[in-house]
Amino acid sequence: MKKSLVALAALAFVGVASAQSSVTLFGVVDAAYEHVSGSALAGSVNGLVQGANSSSRLGFRGTEDLGGGLNAGFWLEAGLNNDSGSGANTSANNQTSQNSGGGLTFNRRSTVSLAGNFGEIRLGRDYTPSFWNDTIFDPFGTVGVGAATNATIALGGANGIQTTVRSSNSIGYFLPGNLGGFYGQAMYAMGENSSNATAGGFDTSKNGNVMGGRIGYANGPLNVAASYSQTKIAALDNYKKANIGVSYDLGVVALMAQYNQEKLGAPGAFGAEKNTTWLLGLNAPVGPGNIVASYNRAKFDNNAVKADQYALGYVYNLSKRTALYGTYAHVKNNGTSANVTAGALAGNAGASGVIGSSNGFDLGLRHTF
Amino acid sequence: MKKSLVALAALAFVGVASAQSSVTLFGVVDAAYEHVSGSALAGSVNGLVQGANSSSRLGFRGTEDLGGGLNAGFWLEAGLNNDSGSGANTSANNQTSQNSGGGLTFNRRSTVSLAGNFGEIRLGRDYTPSFWNDTIFDPFGTVGVGAATNATIALGGANGIQTTVRSSNSIGYFLPGNLGGFYGQAMYAMGENSSNATAGGFDTSKNGNVMGGRIGYANGPLNVAASYSQTKIAALDNYKKANIGVSYDLGVVALMAQYNQEKLGAPGAFGAEKNTTWLLGLNAPVGPGNIVASYNRAKFDNNAVKADQYALGYVYNLSKRTALYGTYAHVKNNGTSANVTAGALAGNAGASGVIGSSNGFDLGLRHTF
């Protein structure tokens, strides 16, 4: 009886024509007290950060059963800086960032798709395939002070690469789910420049164009995947990223490892740049929660930066949807230059100029809906 | 019984007190691969665009039955650049554009209204009455490469007119729906300037004030409507727009035509400007979809620009809510100057300086929820 009451509500709310269709409102609101300090930083910082366990977000998604095994769907997912209520940046052309003012954008994903036995065609802004191994094979999932990516220097200098995580104007293809554990995807995304575009003597017509793919195998306790992507950036040659990740669940503990390489070619203003990073991690159910830990190393060829990061955390589950968590991370710089830090607030402190270390911890509450 | 069930549902979800009330989440996510080229353009461009069949949007709307035939309602509808996840611009004062950063705004419509036997009073940002004939009597609905408006030069130079499609700070009145096929609306919108405002020697106190109305008759296969609006722009005199449109559905094909005139007065920095445009179009159900086609001509008096546009498309309906579509359009410049192009991405290419032509096509997927 209770079910049928709720049923009509759905109809009223989503205004759907088909019983098999649904629209879902979903999200994560995750906030943590964060403290960062260390000799590599000019000062220490206290603050409240979003998404130190799971990136905060607000989304709307839905699917429609078209019959004959065919489905249409949409997915609109906005990043959320819930410490201040602001939204997140996106990029209109994969080359420049947009929206530093803070308005809400569906920067995390905004796609329309058609799926069937053939797999799925997806159009819009979506994750670049080579990002997935970064986050799936990191026990901290690229967020919070423990994220392996904290120990990596972003290539390309101040402008950065806009497509390491997501690409706009993309056409994606995903293999169907019934291939005996094999999965895969490919993406082509466009920078939308004119065919005669030039800048500083470089042909920039293909800038922001992205090609990438990922292939993997998941079966029982094993998951392994490899991916590659490249983004055209005329003045800096291509940005290329390749990685491989693997995880194995022993029951008492899940182990994971990843290896990652990023390159930016020679003709650029910054000279050739190269990042090599690898990680070992684990996730072990203990009591009503999970211990997560990782060790990762990042090497930045350009100016001999090397960094080791150790991270340890505990996630205490209050329910399937809600958790308290604590994470501690330590980054040790070993090279002749120190650029790498721990935690989102480390940027507020700035670099001390000392080839030292930095530390951070998060104490947070994550709620999923 | 059924009503009370819904009431509870509504209560749980929207927190409403009345059984007759509802809140609806709605939207369109439409993405298309677009290619534009031609001798009038400096180059060609490939990209992904939003809304080439129906403008992408995300909205929230609701009504409340107040009893005695009276209803209250709200409507919040945001434009969506789902190729990148960004939002769309609006205007706070009908004079300048806002939000180039890309945050979500309810730019498409944000109104609160009271409706009854007397008609409807609507307050907020809404469509300028004279826009409706542009889109209703265009088989391509002013979107995608086939939109008749692609062949029109925007009056007023770089700043443009902010009220051609919608006006902020508006008070609207709509006739009730029971007038035997007659319909109509009027709008007054305010620029919110001080009564003593001046700029460059002009009285600008009324800038951004909009007055407009539309009246029509729809009965059986026939629909005909005329509209007029003006926006006060001191330095450019008033912007005035008048148009008439008609459609007739023969069953095997629906035919439509429109005639449109826009003027900007003499005292302005650009001299007097005038656009005259007309269109012939059709929409014919063929197989599981519709063929849509139009021919339209635009004449811009100022610098002797004339353009002819031909557009042809097919919309293949996968369901009532979801469609695949393809559109091709060709714009031919005939005057002594060429400024008009096909498709949203043509701006990325820029003008070649040749009085030539431009072409574009869209291949897309549209999903409504």
Place this chain on the structure above:
Amino acid sequence: MKKSLVALAALAFVGVASAQSSVTLFGVVDAAYEHVSGSALAGSVNGLVQGANSSSRLGFRGTEDLGGGLNAGFWLEAGLNNDSGSGANTSANNQTSQNSGGGLTFNRRSTVSLAGNFGEIRLGRDYTPSFWNDTIFDPFGTVGVGAATNATIALGGANGIQTTVRSSNSIGYFLPGNLGGFYGQAMYAMGENSSNATAGGFDTSKNGNVMGGRIGYANGPLNVAASYSQTKIAALDNYKKANIGVSYDLGVVALMAQYNQEKLGAPGAFGAEKNTTWLLGLNAPVGPGNIVASYNRAKFDNNAVKADQYALGYVYNLSKRTALYGTYAHVKNNGTSANVTAGALAGNAGASGVIGSSNGFDLGLRHTF
């Protein structure tokens, strides 16, 4: 059969696991015609404003029953300029404003919380405790032409204080609801500066840090509360705000009063600044609505500004959720300088330089969902 299918959709919609959980979409769309004029203004202005009876907003909130008397919850609430469809500003660091472009932000509140017998811990952007007395003990609730805050000069000059209403990066604690009428809250919010931050010779490391608390007693017809907060602003010393408010409901009329003091310390660029304001107000149910009225006085020590404001309004309830309303307010400047005005649009008119008066009225429609 159909019912059970839809039932699943509802489950899918709110994504809840527990029958005690819910997600609620809520909001207010309130629009009013406003006119401001008077000898203190350089001109008069007509316009449409948002939220002259209740601030317009769109929000998403939810709770989850964690068992054992514990609840998790989230609250995302965005301010809405529904006259143009734009969003509102927030502040990332309690020191500078963000998002003048107009994109939607959850500036009003964006929190995640854990509540139980101990009270509630709340993390994110939330109201500064000392704001509540301003609005709860003002019959016009700090909105529209009648808001007592219209007669107050904002301290701190052009940059203003970003934390008078809300603070980002906050950790809040709320007493539980079962203390026999006593209620209270405390907040600590962070500016997130580096511990070595300086600017212009001042230590700015604690800038934007907020501490505040509020304690009150509500029982039967009586409600009384006192609060204090301070925000660290190095160059301007601390911003301090203390107030007390009381209301008593006699049945035929509810009476209320408040007293408010704000200070900005000596070392600042503006010299010491001080505001002292008090208010007497009433709210009386008359016919199908309420008469609201207030008299308030504001004194700004710095340049001898004194202002008296009288405001009178009627709210005609069409339902519990929907109302028509009208408000008139008159501000009389008495000091040696005039800076204070009535209504949101008064800023568009600017000051006349005359130590005179200003008037405003709102005629509006408010709809809650």
